[in-house]
Amino acid sequence: xxxxxxxxxxxxxxxxxxxxxxxxxxxxGRILPEYRQIRNxxxxxxxxxxxxxxxxxxxxxxxxxxxVDAAIIFSxxxxxxxxxxxxxxxxxxxxxxxxxxxxxSNDIKNISIPDVHDNLSYVFEAIxxxxxxxxxxxxxxxxxxxxxxIFAYMIEGQGxxxxxxxxxxxxxxxxxxxxxxxxxxxxTIAYLKAQISSGADLVxxxxxxxxxxxxxxxxxxxxxxxxxxxxxIHEAPVTVFAKGAYSALxxxxxxxxxxxxxxxxxxxxxxxxxxxxxxTLQGNLDPCVLYGDYNLIKQKTKEMLNSFxxxxxxxxLGHGVYPDVSPDHVKCFIETVKSN
Amino acid sequence: xxxxxxxxxxxxxxxxxxxxxxxxxxxxGRILPEYRQIRNxxxxxxxxxxxxxxxxxxxxxxxxxxxVDAAIIFSxxxxxxxxxxxxxxxxxxxxxxxxxxxxxSNDIKNISIPDVHDNLSYVFEAIxxxxxxxxxxxxxxxxxxxxxxIFAYMIEGQGxxxxxxxxxxxxxxxxxxxxxxxxxxxxTIAYLKAQISSGADLVxxxxxxxxxxxxxxxxxxxxxxxxxxxxxIHEAPVTVFAKGAYSALxxxxxxxxxxxxxxxxxxxxxxxxxxxxxxTLQGNLDPCVLYGDYNLIKQKTKEMLNSFxxxxxxxxLGHGVYPDVSPDHVKCFIETVKSN
Numbered sequence: 001x002x003x004x005x006x007x008x009x010x011x012x013x014x015x016x017x018x019x020x021x022x023x024x025x026x027x028x029g030r031i032l033p034e035y036r037q038i039r040n041x042x043x044x045x046x047x048x049x050x051x052x053x054x055x056x057x058x059x060x061x062x063x064x065x066x067x068v069d070a071a072i073i074f075s076x077x078x079x080x081x082x083x084x085x086x087x088x089x090x091x092x093x094x095x096x097x098x099x100x101x102x103x104x105s106n107d108i109k110n111i112s113i114p115d116v117h118d119n120l121s122y123v124f125e126a127i128x129x130x131x132x133x134x135x136x137x138x139x140x141x142x143x144x145x146x147x148x149x150i151f152a153y154m155i156e157g158q159g160x161x162x163x164x165x166x167x168x169x170x171x172x173x174x175x176x177x178x179x180x181x182x183x184x185x186x187x188t189i190a191y192l193k194a195q196i197s198s199g200a201d202l203v204x205x206x207x208x209x210x211x212x213x214x215x216x217x218x219x220x221x222x223x224x225x226x227x228x229x230x231x232x233i234h235e236a237p238v239t240v241f242a243k244g245a246y247s248a249l250x251x252x253x254x255x256x257x258x259x260x261x262x263x264x265x266x267x268x269x270x271x272x273x274x275x276x277x278x279x280t281l282q283g284n285l286d287p288c289v290l291y292g293d294y295n296l297i298k299q300k301t302k303e304m305l306n307s308f309x310x311x312x313x314x315x316x317l318g319h320g321v322y323p324d325v326s327p328d329h330v331k332c333f334i335e336t337v338k339s340n
Numbered sequence: 341x342x343x344x345x346x347x348x349x350x351x352x353x354x355x356x357x358x359x360x361x362x363x364x365x366x367x368x369g370r371i372l373p374e375y376r377q378i379r380n381x382x383x384x385x386x387x388x389x390x391x392x393x394x395x396x397x398x399x400x401x402x403x404x405x406x407x408v409d410a411a412i413i414f415s416x417x418x419x420x421x422x423x424x425x426x427x428x429x430x431x432x433x434x435x436x437x438x439x440x441x442x443x444x445s446n447d448i449k450n451i452s453i454p455d456v457h458d459n460l461s462y463v464f465e466a467i468x469x470x471x472x473x474x475x476x477x478x479x480x481x482x483x484x485x486x487x488x489x490i491f492a493y494m495i496e497g498q499g500x501x502x503x504x505x506x507x508x509x510x511x512x513x514x515x516x517x518x519x520x521x522x523x524x525x526x527x528t529i530a531y532l533k534a535q536i537s538s539g540a541d542l543v544x545x546x547x548x549x550x551x552x553x554x555x556x557x558x559x560x561x562x563x564x565x566x567x568x569x570x571x572x573i574h575e576a577p578v579t580v581f582a583k584g585a586y587s588a589l590x591x592x593x594x595x596x597x598x599x600x601x602x603x604x605x606x607x608x609x610x611x612x613x614x615x616x617x618x619x620t621l622q623g624n625l626d627p628c629v630l631y632g633d634y635n636l637i638k639q640k641t642k643e644m645l646n647s648f649x650x651x652x653x654x655x656x657l658g659h660g661v662y663p664d665v666s667p668d669h670v671k672c673f674i675e676t677v678k679s680n
Contacts (some may be wrong), residue, residue, distance in 0.1 A: 167626070168628045171640075217626075247586075247605065247606075247610075265555065265586070266587075288504050288508045296511055296512070
């Protein structure tokens with residue numbers, strides 16, 4: 001089906017666009033009362049993730065309500081480690097919790113590369129329903145966690161300020177680490193390919209914990225696998241968002257991907273100098289700006305757009321939208337980009 | 341009293357040294373069983389902070405046990421907001437909690453610049469006892485939180501992943517923010533001067549939450565006040581440690597301080613290029629390396645020392661030592677620096 005609005009895809013490929021496209025990380029869920037109504041009728045977050053019809057519904061909500069230029073499938077990066085043998089719960093107000101974690105080589109032996117079509121069929125089903133219900137209005141983004149970030153949860157078993165268990169595992173067990181990262185990478189490639197064949201028009205890799213590794217560790221255990229994934233995906237444009245990976249930006253020039261996400265702390269001018277219009281940059285308004293009044297939101301959004309001027313750009317926040325931001329403030333951000 | 345070992349002070353001032361001095365952030369407390377024995381006999385963390393004789397005792401422990409080249413007074417950055425009118429509790433396993441926070445201009449009206457000599461006398465008393473009991477063995481480091489970090493706790497009332505309340509206060513109320521930051525700065529200058537006159541040989545500013553501000557915000561609300569403090573302190577060398585402030589490093593050249601702390605993610609080669617031996621660099625071994633075996637600790641410590649070679653340097657971790665690291669591993673780090 002031909003897309004009515006394909007700005008995002010043209011921007012990602014560096015083609016001519018009439019205006020900068022805009023969407024928000026975490027736009028599906030969290031901030032919309034229409035989302036909370038659906039969510040509150042369920043047993044929990046995971047029921048929503050695993051119910052394709054409802055996942056599709058909350059995926060489409062921001063397209064209709066906020067008027068963004070793309071939908072992103074409502075799901076969770078942790079469905080991948082779960083499909084590999086580590087199930088998790090999403091604990092209300094606390095976050096994810098894995099009762100089993102990886103501690104030894106024996107634990108890794110119990111990790112399998114799943115048949116994603118079988119194990120994660122609910123995600124592909126949600127993508128198919130979404131694509132059908134979107135009726136070509138805007139592109140649909142698929143996503144996965146980058147291998148290091150997934151690895152971090154598999155070792156740590158939950159969120160952490162320091163992820164020191166996962167980091168020290170890299171130091172203590174480099175070979176086992178590479179083994180596990182390899183398994184995650186293979187699963188992720190199959191998972192993203194299946195998302196694309198189900199209908200995703202673009203896929204984004206989230207390396208949420210890139211910023212806690214040293215430069216050297218991120219090169220060895222992070223970027224290496226991001227590179228492999230980018231190299232394997234030819235079916236759709238790829239975006240890499242490695243939060244906090246300031247010193248890795250230079251080396252990301254070599255990734256075979258179309259778009260690089262910038263967090264709100266990354267310097268736009270530095271990124272422009274590095275990427276020289278050879279990739280599209282995505283981001284990077286500070287999500288906290290949306291707590292300000294309309295004037296502030298307009299002013300900071302315009303400043304951000306001006307800073308990216310002359311470079312391939314997709315407008316977004318520099319991180320997921322915060323849950324307690326008013327939808328009207330989000331709309332103001334979106335409208336400011338669209339009318340710029 | 342003349343110091344037996346003044347390596348730290350000479351290194352900070354860029355004078356000739358026989359070898360690189362070494363100490364660890366958070367060396368006092370946490371990791372030592374001797375510390376936990378004292379701590380467990382008390383009602384809580386704050387009782388230890390407020391009892392000069394005991395604070396002095398745990399300050400000296402790492403000098404005797406770990407053989408570091410400096411002591412750092414056992415205290416807490418949050419004694420400053422407390423002295424200004426916001427008392428806090430240290431909740432076991434959760435962290436600091438302020439029952440009153442700053443929300444409006446009225447709340448700021450109730451904030452006072454205290455007579456630190458009166459309000460924080462227990463810190464100065466602890467410094468005096470420590471100096472006397474150290475008998476000139478090694479220098480004593482005093483410290484304070486940088487104004488933005490203290491401000492963040494005064495608005496937020498507790499730790500936070502995003503400090504979004506504090507950040508959005510900067511956006512929504514820039515004038516009130518500057519007013520409060522000014523009050524904190526004035527208090528901090530008086531506090532550090534009193535630490536020095538009580539015996540601290542060097543003082544360090546911790547800007548723990550520098551990294552969550554955009555470049556522009558950190559310049560306007562962070563660095564500006566760090567600059568003021570550095571400008572006001574002539575009585576002893578000053579170290580500035582702004583965690584995560586990657587894009588601010590360039591501008592830190594202009595600070596009137598002797599030493600810049602680097603976190604473990606900061607690029608040593610980039611810092612050397614920026615500072616050109618005009619300031620001393622402190623850091624920056626990844627604290628997770630200390631979870632590795634002795635070979636790994638030695639190897640990574642030597643790599644770190646080699647990377648700093650040719651530049652003024654004080655060896656340290658790139659963050660506070662983690663609580664569950666074995667003291668023997670810490671000793672291995674210290675011995676490796678000393679025998680390099």
